[in-house]
Amino acid sequence: MTVPAGGSAPQVCVDIGVFAYNEEAQIGALIADLARQTIFETTEVDLQMLVLANGCTDNTVGAAEQALAALPETVAARIRVLDLEQGGKSRTGHRYIHELSRPSAEMLGFMDGDIRLPAPRALLQMVQRMQADPGLRAFSSRPVKDVVHDDLPVGTMARVIAMGGDGLTDFRKSICGQLFMLRGQTARRIGLPAGLPVEDGFIRAMTLTELLSAPEDTDRIDGDPEIFHVYESIRSPLELIRHQIRIVVGTAVNAALFRRIRRDAPTEEAAHGMLMQAAEDPRWLRRILQEDLPVRPYGYVPFDLLTKRLKAGPRRGLRGRVVLALGLVLDLVAWLGASWRMWRGQGAGHW
Template structure:
């Protein structure tokens, strides 16, 4: 093997996705990366089945055997790895630090229930990192499946409208947010990061670690860039209960992330490497996050949710054209009232989680 070959590792994290992972893998092999193999590139696919109680691993193995033609895909290697412990953060840590090719130049992380849309998506993300030295992570455009429907129901329209209240939208080649469903990172950058194994949401934590160089530098949004002609489709929440539950989980995740950042930036930890610190905490004390939240409650009192959560909907309107902001104002008001209720529920769940030691255990 030539030392000049580009090594790509694709990690697919799956939990009880036997019904969707085959379709996802078929969409993966519609990518030009696999239809037009490059002799100067070596690609590995690692499916990480974590704590599954269904046939996810078996379906993945059978599908990959079907899709990969050894005489054609001579540069493609694959594995399906089963780990007992459930939890996306734990699976992420194991893939990034143990299972992925140690000589990989770039690591893709993707969920097992998405559909890759543009056939150039993966190549475009790699190309961006190859040509934009300032970028550490390349992302694509996540598209809700309901936006592609010709005849949308009221809930479809509501689900699509909620996205309009998420702030400014990225443009191709510009700074963007990390969507945990699919992204490509420079191996040396992503391997400096370890996730707390009981982290509610990974996207915001990863984004912060990347743009601040693990909290060591001023935020640089240009470390995360939206690639050209890159997109995937995901299933949108189209029921009120699922939509509200998802929003509550995001509020809860943001709150816990902020507590972790404060802990990392505390005087006694400032000089330590953040990745090593979190890895050490994970290994030495499975209840460290639980204890951190307990300490925060003792210091801050009962209410832990940040003020930003309650004003974010109206702040997002500042990035919209005046006419668009006026149209969205009623929806922003309704979203604010929902956030208010969800914030109380999230705050209560954090306290209940501490009481039962939930933040020191893996979610199933």
């Protein structure tokens, strides 16, 4: 911690990375939301924000800089826009953790460039919750669909889609990749191989298990229903199918990586070394998948990804049963689609 001018209470050093890939249309609105966050007003936090425009082919950088120019100098001075030539969220996440964030940062925030932050205290509350519980390694914001938050007139199909994923995961025990915080020392033990389709699930596993060297400890992660962000809900069935295939591919990729890490790097130090080396080799992930897959009896994608809705518990009422049935059909389509992609060698890459 650093001591602010005047010798008052020590500050906590916090860096927040805003991951932006072709977010020209959305990044200005998010920066306006950020400017209203009370974390900029408090003396408790030594704050730096980095807009990580990675591999963009639109005017994300220009839109972000234009939005910054409209902010008070006291806010704009703590936000930097970085134009990174290479894209990919896991590659950018690794650079953010190990190269671009300040070595003194005690907490690292991760935020998508297309979300909204309606509550002005959200970021400060996340930091305060981490400070209040030294045992926490990670803290996630609660994701809220815009269809629900804004009560949008989007039609029946979009509302059914919005209801379909409810109850499948507990956000308080998950890493929500759209907005979360990690302890700096925890993050710096994690190397992120380029091309991870679902990097938040990978980060969660590494955080809760000391890089797979210990049993999972879910007390290391938490969230609060009152601390939330809003994201754009999926509207169409085709978009939903593509999204679910990506999630299933990412989960299957992570399962393969976890087997390799446990086999070849069973200690925390060995796993750290493996992952840091892997992050320097853009072909590493693809090579691991070629060597380790398929696996008997399921091939490329574990069977349990087909049954996660049933394990989540029964749905009540006719509407609940209809949503469950549609969800099971979606899971089957996504499982088949993911298996096809991975059979074709398309598991790793820029999503």
